Amino acid sequence: EVQFVESGGGLVQAGGSLRVSCAASGFLFDDHAIGWFRQAPGKEREGVSCMSSSDGSTFYANSVKGRFTISSDNAKKTVYLQMNSLKPEDTAVYYCAVLRYGSAWCRPTYTLDPWGQGTLVTVSS
Numbered sequence: 657e658v659q660f661v662e663s664g665g666g667l668v669q670a671g672g673s674l675r676v677s678c679a680a681s682g683f684l685f686d687d688h689a690i691g692w693f694r695q696a697p698g699k700e701r702e703g704v705s706c707m708s709s710s711d712g713s714t715f716y717a718n719s720v721k722g723r724f725t726i727s728s729d730n731a732k733k734t735v736y737l738q739m740n741s742l743k744p745e746d747t748a749v750y751y752c753a754v755l756r757y758g759s760a761w762c763r764p765t766y767t768l769d770p771w772g773q774g775t776l777v778t779v780s781s
Contacts, residue, residue: 658682660752660772667778678735678752685733686710689755691762692737694748706762715762742779749774
């Protein structure tokens with residue numbers, strides 16, 4: 657069964673860095689794009705960064721460009737999100753999910769179920 661396990665979240669100060677991980681299982685990892693999404697309190701879930709595991713093509717939301725970097729280890733079937741220069745507005749639960757299409761389709765609308773449990777990132781000011 658498709659499963660995602662997110663980890664690495666925590667409490668950090670503004671300007672700090674954090675790396676979250678997403679361990680995937682139950683599907684052909686190399687055949688699908690995978691994305692990071694987040695949901696802040698009272699806000700809609702949004703796409704943060706997505707990539708195609710096969711060719712490494714990536715997409716970044718404008719709000720995180722230059723600060724976040726997505727990467728993957730295909731052997732470990734794990735996707736990472738390195739978050740630098742964190743801001744309080746980055747506070748959210750971060751999720752990973754399979755995309756229906758390529759990395760450019762980095763919106764929740766284009767993901768497939770199931771979602772993981774998410775990992776909470778809290779950035780203090």
